Amino acid sequence: MPFSIPKEEYMMSGHTACAGCGATLAMRYVMKAMGENTVVTVPASCWAVIPGNYPNTALKVPFIYTPFASTGATISGIREALDEEGKEDYNVVGFAGDGGTADIGLQALSAAMERGHNVFYIMYDNEAYMNTGIQRSSSTPFGAWTTTTPVGKDRVYKRENKKVVADLMMAQKVPYVATASIAFPEDLIRKIQNAKKIKGPKFIQILSPCPPGWYFNAENTVKIARLAVETRIFPLYEYAEGKFALYKNPNPLPVEKYLEIQGRFNHLSPEEIRTIQENVNRRWEELLEREKGKVIP
Amino acid sequence: MVLVPTAYAPSSNNKTSSWRTTRPVIDYSKCTRCMICWKFCPDVAIGVTFGEKLDYPNERFSKLEAPFINYDYCKGCGICASECPFDAIDMVQESEM
Amino acid sequence: MRAINKNWSIMTGNEAVALATKLAGVKFVSAYPITPQTAIVEKIAEMVANEKMDAKFIEVESEHSAMASVMGSELAGVRSFTASSSHGILYMHEMLNWVAGMRLPILMAVVNRSIGPPWNIWADHSDTMTQRDTGWMQLYGESNQEAMDTIILGYKLAENKDILLPIMVMQDAFTLSHTSEPVEIRDEEKVREFVGEFNLPFKIDINKPMGYGSLMPPDGPFMELKMDMKKSMYSGVNKFIEITKEFNETFDANFPGPVEGFMMDDADYALITLGSISSTAKHVVRNLRNQGKKVGLLRILLYRPFPKDLVINYLRGLKGFGVVDRSSTYGPFGSLYMDVISSIYGKLDIPAANFIAGLGGRDLRVVDFEEMFMRIMEGEDGEIWINAGVK
Numbered sequence: 001m002p003f004s005i006p007k008e009e010y011m012m013s014g015h016t017a018c019a020g021c022g023a024t025l026a027m028r029y030v031m032k033a034m035g036e037n038t039v040v041t042v043p044a045s046c047w048a049v050i051p052g053n054y055p056n057t058a059l060k061v062p063f064i065y066t067p068f069a070s071t072g073a074t075i076s077g078i079r080e081a082l083d084e085e086g087k088e089d090y091n092v093v094g095f096a097g098d099g100g101t102a103d104i105g106l107q108a109l110s111a112a113m114e115r116g117h118n119v120f121y122i123m124y125d126n127e128a129y130m131n132t133g134i135q136r137s138s139s140t141p142f143g144a145w146t147t148t149t150p151v152g153k154d155r156v157y158k159r160e161n162k163k164v165v166a167d168l169m170m171a172q173k174v175p176y177v178a179t180a181s182i183a184f185p186e187d188l189i190r191k192i193q194n195a196k197k198i199k200g201p202k203f204i205q206i207l208s209p210c211p212p213g214w215y216f217n218a219e220n221t222v223k224i225a226r227l228a229v230e231t232r233i234f235p236l237y238e239y240a241e242g243k244f245a246l247y248k249n250p251n252p253l254p255v256e257k258y259l260e261i262q263g264r265f266n267h268l269s270p271e272e273i274r275t276i277q278e279n280v281n282r283r284w285e286e287l288l289e290r291e292k293g294k295v296i297p
Numbered sequence: 298m299v300l301v302p303t304a305y306a307p308s309s310n311n312k313t314s315s316w317r318t319t320r321p322v323i324d325y326s327k328c329t330r331c332m333i334c335w336k337f338c339p340d341v342a343i344g345v346t347f348g349e350k351l352d353y354p355n356e357r358f359s360k361l362e363a364p365f366i367n368y369d370y371c372k373g374c375g376i377c378a379s380e381c382p383f384d385a386i387d388m389v390q391e392s393e394m
Numbered sequence: 395m396r397a398i399n400k401n402w403s404i405m406t407g408n409e410a411v412a413l414a415t416k417l418a419g420v421k422f423v424s425a426y427p428i429t430p431q432t433a434i435v436e437k438i439a440e441m442v443a444n445e446k447m448d449a450k451f452i453e454v455e456s457e458h459s460a461m462a463s464v465m466g467s468e469l470a471g472v473r474s475f476t477a478s479s480s481h482g483i484l485y486m487h488e489m490l491n492w493v494a495g496m497r498l499p500i501l502m503a504v505v506n507r508s509i510g511p512p513w514n515i516w517a518d519h520s521d522t523m524t525q526r527d528t529g530w531m532q533l534y535g536e537s538n539q540e541a542m543d544t545i546i547l548g549y550k551l552a553e554n555k556d557i558l559l560p561i562m563v564m565q566d567a568f569t570l571s572h573t574s575e576p577v578e579i580r581d582e583e584k585v586r587e588f589v590g591e592f593n594l595p596f597k598i599d600i601n602k603p604m605g606y607g608s609l610m611p612p613d614g615p616f617m618e619l620k621m622d623m624k625k626s627m628y629s630g631v632n633k634f635i636e637i638t639k640e641f642n643e644t645f646d647a648n649f650p651g652p653v654e655g656f657m658m659d660d661a662d663y664a665l666i667t668l669g670s671i672s673s674t675a676k677h678v679v680r681n682l683r684n685q686g687k688k689v690g691l692l693r694i695l696l697y698r699p700f701p702k703d704l705v706i707n708y709l710r711g712l713k714g715f716g717v718v719d720r721s722s723t724y725g726p727f728g729s730l731y732m733d734v735i736s737s738i739y740g741k742l743d744i745p746a747a748n749f750i751a752g753l754g755g756r757d758l759r760v761v762d763f764e765e766m767f768m769r770i771m772e773g774e775d776g777e778i779w780i781n782a783g784v785k
Contacts, residue, residue: 003332003336004332004336005336007345009341011341012307012308012309012341013308013309013313013340013341013342013367013369013370014307014308014309014310014311014312014313014370015308015311015313015340016308016311016313017339017340019316019317019339019340019372019373019374020339020372020374020375020376021339022339024339024340025337025339028339028341036600037600038600039470039598039600041466048609049609051308051605051608051609052308052311052609053608053609053610053611053614054302054304054605054608054609054610054611054614054615055304055305055306055605055608056304056306056307056308056310056311056605056608057304057305057306057307057308057603057604057605057608058308059603060603061600061603062598062599062600062602062603062604062606063603063604063605063606064466064469064598064605064606064607065605065606065607065608065609066462066465066492066607067462067488067489067492069458069462070458070459070462070465070489072459073454073458073459073460073462073463073466074462074463074465074466075466076424076452076454076459076463076466077422077424077462077463077464077465077466077467077468077469077470077474078466078467078469078470078598079466080422080424080450080452080463080467080472081421081422081450081466081467081468081469081470081471081472081474082470082598083450084421084422084450084467084472085470085471085472090600107455107456107459108455108456108458108459108462110455111454111455111456111459115452115454185336185337211374217375218374218375218376219374219375219376219378219379219388220379221339221374221376222337222376222379222380223379223380298555298556298595299497299555299556299557299558299622299626300615300618300619300622301496301497301558301595301596301619302495302496302497302606302607302608302610302619303596303604303605303606303607304604304605304608305602305603305604305605
């Protein structure tokens, strides 16, 4: 049977990620698409501890740990220096979580994209600061429980909508922007292969469900990443050189299917779930409009 | 020479088998060798092997490459069992093994 | 041989720094503008744009990112440079520690400027004093010539295989950065030969895929790594003396080395200073000598590592001395004073005064140094603020 994704592995077993970790699947697929001439940097994040303790390393390529805010800047420097040394064919990949991208790393990301360096910025989105124990980030979705938006008596779960960094990247007109989900590795790998053809900054946001943080059984990681797309809560799109394409699944499922199997949403009332459904519908309409060529502010 | 905080030891030195409480067991008489389990394993603990000595649902499948679980690293997350379209993988309690 | 064709020019400290990076073969510069360093960055950008300098230049969006991008390029094996000042180096404080811990021989020019509030762009040493424990070596210059020379010397020192630590070289705001002085432009070919090729032993290599800066629990070699940094840094004092000798021979120059003793041979009283205020102090020393007073000046250039044995040698035999701190700490005394006193503790027993002066760019005048010498000749000690307080 032909394999639907490249066979070669660049990530090794023995890493210390949680059982069923979505972020490791994200890295595994990204590395299959990138290949061996790659340099990866990670900021403070789950991936900074996943390889395990010194002296272990979980990838077969150079792996650089950097302070939290500096992903965008570090990859810029590595890129310029590698080019200076004639190594333009090396891929330079900044692999950061949603915390290190949407919050503390946003400035460096935005600047690196604006300066136009030929780099990949991969944001693996587990929708909170998971490495430090499930605190909210600006990428945490509306309605989610986190330790800093605990439900409590006053029902202070996350009231703010998810800030979708990929949308911000499109607003900046980054040459390649895409969203992906670990449930669709073929799509993710195809997107990276498309991105590789572009010389310039490329941003991909990968939804990576987290069993302890989203409160679900580890066996459901891929299922939840799939439901996120099927319910249109996490639409998959590709924006390349000004053209926007949205993956339109034919039979969208109601948001309940996604919310009901995650403990982080089980405090939501039917009315709140209706709000979420309305938000999802509205965003879907906006994305359709964008695809028709009507620019969304 | 100076001491530098760089290192290389493959993480495969670290066997994570003790993490699991259940383990996946493949029933090769149902396995169509679709490799979806291999595709979705977060620990790269499902390898590829030649299937000739293994059981198969139908003669057609006997010559195909088949998945095998590497129990040195499997953490027992159960994604493979959950994703298998043919219910060919069962999660069995470690205590029963 | 004195009769060599020397290439002299009148230039500001900032220009001298920028030119030095070109001479030293820097290949990557990334910086963020901050008064009074902006001209360094502008000059480099101009040289790169006019193909006078073969390097890549990027302007980043913050000093933290400037240091992060230079860290990236240095890891990839390219000789890199950045420059900043005051709040800029405070902003990159986290990165300074990281870069030193990663053993990257990056050079940064720091134009010493005070820290707010109140908002003040003039010279004092508070900015680099707050960074003295980051693992960076520190060199303070007194003139625009030294602004150029310390960069050339700096790369040779930092990139030495037994040292591999970053180094910041200082010029006082406006006094050096924006004031023109005659500077001899060192010969580029000779400079390249002097600093050599840059070869980072552990640079990013696809064929040697390592982890850089991994997670390390207490039983890992964390303390050993830190001990090694200290050991490397302190071997830098003697190394710097060797490098200075080679520099002076190669360029027919007069760079003093880690410290400069001015009229110290038979001095009874001396002041210890850092940076450009030393010039005024030397002028006062000459005047007092003409009046028959046996005074001298010990100027510290290499502040980190602290050249404690050299300092002890110069102070031996003095009847009293004063240490001028152009910054203030909240410890019992100023930082330079505490370094000097702890170095001589148990070895020399001499009354010593600590003069806090020149904060926020307040000028150190001839009368101020005269006051300092008068006080130490009267045996005063303790912390004394000069030219400050109720008028």
